[in-house]
Amino acid sequence: MLLYIVPTPIGNLEDFTFRSLRVLKEVDLILVENYNFSKKLLNFYNIKTHTKTYHIHNEHKIIPSxxxxxxxxxxxxxISNAGTPSISDPGFLLIKSCINASISVECLPGPTAFxxxxxxxxxxxHEFVFIGFLPKKKRKKKLENLSKENRTLIFYESPHRLVRTLNDLKYFFGLEINIVICKEISKIFQKTLRGNxxxxxxxxxxxxxxxGEYTLIISKKNNN
Structure with missing residues (x-):
């Protein structure tokens, strides 16, 4: 008994391993976060495997089946829309349920933005902390705690909250940080900004x- 976790490209469709392709063609069913999003990849590699939608809104209902x-x-x-399932994407609950049911889980190596x-x-x-998206609730408390960190910090952020988050980082961390922002990694409009x-x-x-989609990396100046 086995569940495969298969990372998918975060941009360029060529960022896909031979093993991932073989697994998706050999399995009986692919759980997809959004079929309309995933069909571009599935069609590109001529993957005809049957699919079923699995996302945060239906996972509790369909996990038993x-x-x-x-x-x-x-x-x-x-698979998720892009990247490795369960990293800021659906997957954790299913993986945990499989483990509790003595079902093996195998995660293939593959793309993730950070x-x-x-x-x-x-x-x-050598040491870093992956935060992902900041929580909507208790956001200030989270940032207060993170401001005490000396390790490199990694955040994901959406375009409509980007400026707000940057201002929050300035407020809680002060001017003694450097920041790198990577936009649309592996996509046509990929861009990297560095500075204070x-x-x-x-x-x-x-x-x-x-x-676009943004990955923010921050480090205190005395660590650089």
């Missing part, structure tokens, strides 16, 4: 429209 299928010998793989951003940041990476927090805020305040 998924576990039952696996117990009956069905081979199932989980690793390339961390590597090219030039900041210390004030310059980065000023840059984005002058932009008419902020689009």
């Amino acid at each position: 998924i576990l039952e299928k696996i117990k009956k010998g069905k081979k199932i793989a989980l 690793i390339p951003a961390l590597v090219i940041s030039g900041f210390p990476i 927090i004030e310059d980065i805020i000023l840059y984005y305040k002058t932009q008419k429209k902020i689009l």
Whole structure:
């Protein structure tokens, strides 16, 4: 009994391993976060495997039936819209349920946005903390606690909250941080900005429209 966790490209469709391709073609069912999003990848690689939608709004309801299928010998793989499932994407609850049901879980190596951003940041990476998206509730308390960290910090952020988050980082961390922002990693409009927090805020305040997906890496200046 086995559930496959299969990372998918975060941008360039060529960022996909031979093993991932083989697994998605061999399994009986692929759980997809959003079929309309995933069909581009599935069609690109001519993957004809049957799919079923699995996301945060239906996972509690369908997990029992998924576990039952696996117990009956069905081979199932989980993918998200992009990247590695359960990292800021659905997957944790299903993985935990499989473990509790004595079902093996195998995660294939593959894309995730924060690793390339961390590597090219030039900041210390022997120790780091991945935050993902800041919580909507108790956001200030979270940032207060993180401001005491000396390790490199990694955040994800959406375009419409980017400037707010940058201002929050300035408020809680002060001017003694450097920041690297990676936009649209591995996509056509990939871009990297480096500098102090004030310059980065000023840059984005002058932009008419902020689009894309962002990974923020911050480090205190005395660590660089």
